[in-house]
Amino acid sequence: MIRAKVIGNLYATCKDRGxxxxxxxxxxxxxxxxxxxxxxxxxxxxxxxGYDEEVILVRGKEAAFPFLPQEVPTDLGAVGxxxxxxxxxxxx
Amino acid sequence: MIRAKVIGNLYATCKDRGxxxxxxxxxxxxxxxxxxxxxxxxxxxxxxxGYDEEVILVRGKEAAFPFLPQEVPTDLGAVGxxxxxxxxxxxx
Amino acid sequence: MIRAKVIGNLYATCKDRGxxxxxxxxxxxxxxxxxxxxxxxxxxxxxxxGYDEEVILVRGKEAAFPFLPQEVPTDLGAVGxxxxxxxxxxxx
Amino acid sequence: MIRAKVIGNLYATCKDRGxxxxxxxxxxxxxxxxxxxxxxxxxxxxxxxGYDEEVILVRGKEAAFPFLPQEVPTDLGAVGxxxxxxxxxxxx
Amino acid sequence: MIRAKVIGNLYATCKDRGxxxxxxxxxxxxxxxxxxxxxxxxxxxxxxxGYDEEVILVRGKEAAFPFLPQEVPTDLGAVGxxxxxxxxxxxx
Numbered sequence: 001m002i003r004a005k006v007i008g009n010l011y012a013t014c015k016d017r018g019x020x021x022x023x024x025x026x027x028x029x030x031x032x033x034x035x036x037x038x039x040x041x042x043x044x045x046x047x048x049x050g051y052d053e054e055v056i057l058v059r060g061k062e063a064a065f066p067f068l069p070q071e072v073p074t075d076l077g078a079v080g081x082x083x084x085x086x087x088x089x090x091x092x
Numbered sequence: 093m094i095r096a097k098v099i100g101n102l103y104a105t106c107k108d109r110g111x112x113x114x115x116x117x118x119x120x121x122x123x124x125x126x127x128x129x130x131x132x133x134x135x136x137x138x139x140x141x142g143y144d145e146e147v148i149l150v151r152g153k154e155a156a157f158p159f160l161p162q163e164v165p166t167d168l169g170a171v172g173x174x175x176x177x178x179x180x181x182x183x184x
Numbered sequence: 185m186i187r188a189k190v191i192g193n194l195y196a197t198c199k200d201r202g203x204x205x206x207x208x209x210x211x212x213x214x215x216x217x218x219x220x221x222x223x224x225x226x227x228x229x230x231x232x233x234g235y236d237e238e239v240i241l242v243r244g245k246e247a248a249f250p251f252l253p254q255e256v257p258t259d260l261g262a263v264g265x266x267x268x269x270x271x272x273x274x275x276x
Numbered sequence: 277m278i279r280a281k282v283i284g285n286l287y288a289t290c291k292d293r294g295x296x297x298x299x300x301x302x303x304x305x306x307x308x309x310x311x312x313x314x315x316x317x318x319x320x321x322x323x324x325x326g327y328d329e330e331v332i333l334v335r336g337k338e339a340a341f342p343f344l345p346q347e348v349p350t351d352l353g354a355v356g357x358x359x360x361x362x363x364x365x366x367x368x
Numbered sequence: 369m370i371r372a373k374v375i376g377n378l379y380a381t382c383k384d385r386g387x388x389x390x391x392x393x394x395x396x397x398x399x400x401x402x403x404x405x406x407x408x409x410x411x412x413x414x415x416x417x418g419y420d421e422e423v424i425l426v427r428g429k430e431a432a433f434p435f436l437p438q439e440v441p442t443d444l445g446a447v448g449x450x451x452x453x454x455x456x457x458x459x460x
Contacts, residue, residue, distance in 0.1 A: 063154075079292040079349045133186060152245075194371075278409060334443050336428055355386075363376030
């Protein structure tokens with residue numbers, strides 16, 4: 001799982017039925033200290049996260065677990081809103 | 093999931109039975125502002141997307157979900173045509 | 185899925201039972217215009233593809249779909265031989 | 277699987293139900309000789325590993341195996357605490 | 369699947385039950401001509417491969433297939449010992 005910041009939204013009228021009614025987030029992975037790192041991705045939201053919040057992203061089949069038994073065709077999902085992170089700067 | 097632009101098509105006569113009748117797209121992943129980024133990939137289409145349209149690509153097993161219960165041997169699928177994207181330039 | 189050229193073969197006497205009788209290909213991913221890109225990989229063949237042919241590679245669990253119900257321990261499979269590709273050079 | 281060092285913890289009140297009660301670790305992948313390599317990731321712990329310990333990380337669906345039959349939406353899990361590693365420096 | 373050389377072993381007393389009794393290998397992916405490429409990984413052995421042998425590595429869920437019906441939490445497995453590889457140097 002990786003940390004990312006919600007930086008926008010994405011709209012698609014014509015899409016697979018499994019994605020209907022799902023909120024699509026544009027998310028920017030961040031490094032330990034919260035700076036953007038890598039390219040933005042598209043994630044399905046299941047926690048009610050919104051703009052500028054930091055979330056936990058899960059990849060692969062697991063991204064669709066919050067919607068079971070519905071089979072949602074996604075490979076990236078926001079499954080938690082991060083409150084805080086503790087880490088050791090020496091490990092960098 | 094990532095965003096990509098449809099840049100071409102791909103034809104294969106001799107292929108696995110699961111891919112028969114499936115439209116194969118040559119897609120180019122794009123960055124937030126729509127510029128090409130990374131190398132082109134091959135995706136199976138399930139939304140009727142065509143040349144020059146921007147689509148949502150899903151990787152892994154989920155790419156075959158739109159064709160269930162058929163088992164399509166693909167790891168990349170276009171599952172939505174993007175209408176618009178809103179994002180915050182400050183997050184770049 | 186990605187495009188690749190078959191550049192060789194690989195032989196292993198001592199292997200998992202699921203791989204017995206399967207043809208192992210050494211494949212080189214290629215870019216849009218057919219030039220080698222990235223490092224060579226090992227794929228299981230299910231389409232009768234041979235030396236110097238361009239194939240469609242599928243990753244993950246889907247690579248084993250052509251062999252169902254047998255459980256083949258592979259994460260990369262050649263599922264189609266490419267006849268031709270049409271693409272727009274402007275998108276590069 | 278890869279080796280990583282536990283460098284911190286991560287707290288999220290609002291999260292998917294499948295993650296409730298799970299300890300979230302901030303882990304730093306390391307190279308053969310224990311130096312940090314690549315960016316930190318978020319993993320679910322199932323072995324009681326703690327700060328500064330070196331763990332084995334497993335990716336994908338397998339990360340949720342220790343919690344079966346519960347379906348935990350994670351793609352990275354710490355499944356073992358490393359005691360020691362033997363390796364040949366010549367192979368570097 | 370990729371080719372790799374076994375360069376060491378890894379020991380973990382405290383680990384997930386699914387990994388008990390499994391031999392953990394430290395493996396170094398190699399390029400076509402057998403030179404090390406990329407960083408070393410941790411794989412579960414199912415073929416009796418040993419130090420300095422070249423093996424076929426499979427990623428993802430398939431890495432656990434040799435142990436079915438047991439659910440082994442691994443995402444990388446050595447499923448074959450390579451005898452020889454034939455390839456065309458022109459393709460490089």
